[in-house]
Amino acid sequence: MKSITHLIAFILLFSSLGFSQSSVEVWDRFEVSLVGPEAGNPFDDVTISAEFTNGAVKKTVNGFYDGKGKYKVRFMPDRTGKWTYRTISKTKALNAKSGSFDCVAATGNNHGPVQVADTFHFKYADGKRYYPFGTTIYAMTHQPKELEETTLQTLKENPFNKVRLGVFPKYYSNVENEPLYYPFEKLEETKGANGKVKFKWDFAKFNPEFFAHLEERIDDLKDLGIEADIIIFHPYDKGHWGFDSLGMNNDLRYIRYLTARLSSFRNVWWSLANEFDYVKTKPRDAWDVYTKAVVANDPYKHLCSIHNGSVYYDNWKPEYSHVSIQNGSALEDFGRAVLLRDVFFRPMVYDEVCYEGDLPQRWGHLRGEEMVEAFWQGIIAGTYVTHGETYKNESNTVFWAKGGKLVGSSPARIGFLRNIVEAAPGPLELADPWKDHHTATAGNGYYLVYFGKQMNAEWVFNLPKKAGPKPGQKFKVEVIDTWDMTIRKIPDVFEMNTPEPYRIFDKDRKTVRLPMKPYLALRITPTDQ
Amino acid sequence: MKSITHLIAFILLFSSLGFSQSSVEVWDRFEVSLVGPEAGNPFDDVTISAEFTNGAVKKTVNGFYDGKGKYKVRFMPDRTGKWTYRTISKTKALNAKSGSFDCVAATGNNHGPVQVADTFHFKYADGKRYYPFGTTIYAMTHQPKELEETTLQTLKENPFNKVRLGVFPKYYSNVENEPLYYPFEKLEETKGANGKVKFKWDFAKFNPEFFAHLEERIDDLKDLGIEADIIIFHPYDKGHWGFDSLGMNNDLRYIRYLTARLSSFRNVWWSLANEFDYVKTKPRDAWDVYTKAVVANDPYKHLCSIHNGSVYYDNWKPEYSHVSIQNGSALEDFGRAVLLRDVFFRPMVYDEVCYEGDLPQRWGHLRGEEMVEAFWQGIIAGTYVTHGETYKNESNTVFWAKGGKLVGSSPARIGFLRNIVEAAPGPLELADPWKDHHTATAGNGYYLVYFGKQMNAEWVFNLPKKAGPKPGQKFKVEVIDTWDMTIRKIPDVFEMNTPEPYRIFDKDRKTVRLPMKPYLALRITPTDQ
Structure with missing residues (x-):
């Protein structure tokens, strides 16, 4: 379950010494650990942040009090190369601490954080x-x-x-x-006459x-x-x-x-x-x-x-x-x-x-x-x-x-x-959104047609005209049983006729035989020729 | 087609004299008509507005050039009583013209402008x-x-x-x-070799x-x-x-x-x-x-x-x-x-x-x-x-x-x-929006149940529990044929049982016999007792 970074983070938790990694993968976590005041309520009284820079790019990130006099600032670099940092705090022991690390290329399943792409994906x-x-x-x-x-x-x-x-x-x-753990410092736990537990917390202390x-x-x-x-x-x-x-x-x-x-x-x-x-x-x-x-x-x-x-x-x-x-x-x-x-x-x-x-x-x-x-x-x-x-x-x-x-x-x-x-070659979208609720496309002639609970004996090959295939374009079809989890190739090749209003059919009106079961889908892709 | 106000407005259009009505219904139109410059482009060069007040309330409204040296300021009073006005313009002939009118109660089908009510209505x-x-x-x-x-x-x-x-x-x-009319001043209308008409407009002149x-x-x-x-x-x-x-x-x-x-x-x-x-x-x-x-x-x-x-x-x-x-x-x-x-x-x-x-x-x-x-x-x-x-x-x-x-x-x-x-006693809302798409309520025990294309031989009296009727409450039912435009009263009285999960039924599970036709609806209302 635990990556190397994670193990390091865990060790740091029980370390009272300042420490920092020398090398971190891009989108992995770099952590600065410092020792500072324990008196009063450090969660409220002490602030710490750090400025990280990699030449052109500069990012300021907040740190936090981690209990027992330990303060941490964590950083996720978003590009490789050398990063340097310098802490900022009104508390002298935590201020102007600096260091650097090398950010190296991602490995394994590290693809970075997920972001929005193509509006809907x-x-x-x-x-x-x-x-x-x-x-x-x-x-x-x-x-x-x-x-x-x-x-x-x-x-x-x-x-x-x-x-x-x-x-x-x-x-x-x-x-x-x-x-097992509570997010706040527990001040009191009492049992009422009815056997019900009552808690008192200090919400200013984590x-x-x-x-x-x-x-x-x-x-x-x-x-x-x-x-x-x-x-x-x-x-x-x-x-x-x-x-x-x-x-x-x-x-x-x-x-x-x-x-x-x-x-x-x-x-x-x-x-x-x-x-x-x-x-x-x-x-x-x-x-x-x-x-x-x-x-x-x-x-x-x-x-x-x-x-x-x-x-x-x-x-x-x-x-x-x-x-x-x-x-x-x-x-x-x-x-x-x-x-x-x-x-x-x-x-x-x-x-x-x-x-x-x-x-x-x-x-x-x-x-x-x-x-x-x-x-x-x-x-x-x-x-x-x-x-x-x-x-x-x-x-x-x-x-x-x-x-x-x-x-x-x-x-x-x-x-x-x-x-x-x-x-699929990319994310799916309904090909003709308000009129054909069954047919999604991922572009490049890739279609997924879903029938839901509808049971059909056959399906006449036809696709929306909207941004649809050209006459003469050839397709193959697979019948997907979404419940039995099977994918069966249909041997026929389907060739597009000239478009009719709103739809394009196979030139011989060829059909696909379906097994009259619910939860079927079709995957339609261009033939290689 | 024409109300009195409308006729007056029409007469004003061809009048070159300043004129104003002495009495106007609330939410009807009061119009100030003035004579001003015709030279240049009055649509652009001349501005006129007027301040209308009824004691506490003050409203400034824009006037406009109506051609042939005529300028107008129109106003819709939203409360009865005496209103006074005073025009504002950099053009002397149009500035500081004042007057007053009595705003009287609405009559006939004058209910004022439509506004949003109850969020969705x-x-x-x-x-x-x-x-x-x-x-x-x-x-x-x-x-x-x-x-x-x-x-x-x-x-x-x-x-x-x-x-x-x-x-x-x-x-x-x-x-x-x-x-019959064009919105802008036409500068030119020509016919191309292909017989197609081409227009040139002065978009600065209406x-x-x-x-x-x-x-x-x-x-x-x-x-x-x-x-x-x-x-x-x-x-x-x-x-x-x-x-x-x-x-x-x-x-x-x-x-x-x-x-x-x-x-x-x-x-x-x-x-x-x-x-x-x-x-x-x-x-x-x-x-x-x-x-x-x-x-x-x-x-x-x-x-x-x-x-x-x-x-x-x-x-x-x-x-x-x-x-x-x-x-x-x-x-x-x-x-x-x-x-x-x-x-x-x-x-x-x-x-x-x-x-x-x-x-x-x-x-x-x-x-x-x-x-x-x-x-x-x-x-x-x-x-x-x-x-x-x-x-x-x-x-x-x-x-x-x-x-x-x-x-x-x-x-x-x-x-x-x-x-x-x-x-109905008020606007309709689905009684249980994500789970019962058939049953709307207007409150006060009023329900409208719509079946669309579904044909049913009978309907078991049942309503959503959500904000639903109390046990013992009594209802009558009418069967509405939304296509044939008939409303038929069912003689039975339906009495509510204690609620079951999500639904409330008649205490004897009484049903309403339906004629197995599409596009039926039910109107359910409390009995008078």
Whole structure:
């Protein structure tokens, strides 16, 4: 699970000496560690930042107090070559400390942070395409060590390349356990007459162990090639810890601390909230303040979004890199997903579309087929969809809440789809968006036609005229069974006639025989001739 | 067609004396007419405005040059009582002219301008609900007099209470005639070797006759209780007149002139463009400038929107009072219309959803059933839909372009729906938006359930639990045939059981027998007991 960088970071945590790496991969993490004052409340009283420069480029990043007199400044270089730094602090022991390191080329699965590309899609910083196929484990980092390790093993064996997880623990049905660490310094824990635990916290003092553990898990995800969609606030507290009700000053202190610690992690995405509108203690206007604070304190401009309950936030605001939507009905059948997408001119990730499982709540009992169809409906429309699993089990580890093992039927099919998408020449878009909800194209004569629940005996070869193939162009067809996970080549070659109004047909009106099953798709690609 | 006010305005047009009315209804038009310089280009060289006050309230409105040495300032008072005014101009003859008038209570169908109400809906200024049931006649005011009068007669006999019409004439298939008046001063008209007419215009000089004619038609619509959704720019010019390519300075001069003339018309709505993205001569950024100019020059803040071709504009910008969308696929079946609506927190008017007709183009050949279903799908989702008719006829007067007579089957059914909506206790909203796409409520126990093309033999009485009825509450049901335009009372009384998860049923699971026809709806209302 642990990269070399990660091990170094871990060693540094228990080191009281200043130390710095001499060489770091581009988009990896460089860390300056210094010793400073322990008196008072260093979280509030002491500030430290550092200026990093590589000749032309200069970046100022915030540092943070890591407890026990240790101060850290972390930096993610975005280009190779020699970088030098110099710290800035009103505290003499932390000021004007300087050093340098060599930033070397990326290796292995290090492709840099994910960014927006082509308006509606994503790429890693090195130019490699990134297609999100996410899952949801809200309280992933608040479980017993063994369960967390099982979760990581499950993720290793499954196709997901993004996980939505909360910073704060979650108190909700199917997840009411105390976490191993708390984010704030605990002042008091008492038991009321009713047996209920009551906590008192010092919200001005963070618990560095809590954050070190979160960071370890984010690095674990990074090593698995998984993006960490970090949920900064959520409403699932019910007065148990009070982490949803810190008040604006404490919220902003927490944002500054979190961003100082995590911005240098290349696989971090910021999700301002899960179901922001269900956090009743924060007025709608507050989200604007929090979003601006996150973006202002993140020198790398990680992807940033806000997730809704039943009312959307203003996803068009410039701070949001993409749209993170909860709305199961948008993926229910053909042509819905694109309706919402086209409003925003940025990538659309349907981050909650109900979950595969057997909970009594209607949001928690999709069949596997429905979960998989939602992914296909999203992909065909040029959008992305996130998985969640809510099967009950004896050990009460519902995956969507705590992690553990996946037992559903959708993950394998989502992996099958991911392979198809990653083998395409580029991201998919509906070829004729408002009139043909079945046919996506990735350009270069590549088409993916999806039939959903519709069962057909045959399909007449035809494609949208819009930006479509030329007369005489030849195509081959594969029949994809999205549920059985088979791909069957059709031996025929299809040759395009002159276009008719809106559509182009094969010159002999050739058809493809289909097996009258639901959940089929066609992959259409040019022949080599 | 003509109200008293209108007649007075008409007389004023040919009067060279200053004149003003002594009494005006609230939301009617008061006009100051003055004589001033004719030399040079008064459209550009002379400015005039006036300050109107009614004690506490003060409003400054722009005047305009009306040709032949006449200058006018128009004002729409928004409250009764005595108003005084004083003109402001650098031209001595037009400066510091003052007067007063009595503003009296509204009568007849004068309910004031339409405004946004309850986030997603509309009301007149006097509080009466306004539910838009619009139609489209792009070149309505550019036809021979007789045809224009036929159009007005048709509108009188049909249910539409909004018309989308362009200021500029339209040059497009099915509408290539020259208008009776041109908006600008014509410098030259020549015929090329190919027989094609070429025009030269002075875009700095307007043709007051053109605008007087437009104003007469807007008043005609007002007298019919119809809102005029004025399209300020459109792309249908093809180099014929060049009105789509004036350049930014001329565009802004035109906006100032248009808003000075029309802002005092209470039934005016501003539609910045039809298919803004198809106006290839105006960059996307220009629309921001134009929109701000319209809003800045309209002291009454009439409703304001922008209509798209295949790409949406930023409908969330604060200048837009509502969203005017072209997208037929959003009304195709259940649950789509609400997806887009919920993004914007303002009323959603689907102003183009394809048209009932028989044109070969796919946007112009909906069946009447499809047009009517689009209206129902919109209404059920708490949105509004606009009609258009594109049947060809011998006289080449396709209604959507030129007006004339309506021959389609949808208008009567749209009128039937309008009556149902206006009889409801308030605007409709989906009762359980993402899960039940059939059931709208207007509160107070009023429900409208729509089945679209689905044919059912019976319906088990059940309603969403969400904000639903209490156990023991009693309801009656009417079966509405939205196509045959019948409403049949079911004799049974239905009594609510205790709620089950998500739904509430009749205590005896009573059902309503349905006739296995498409396009049925149910109206459910509390019994009087």
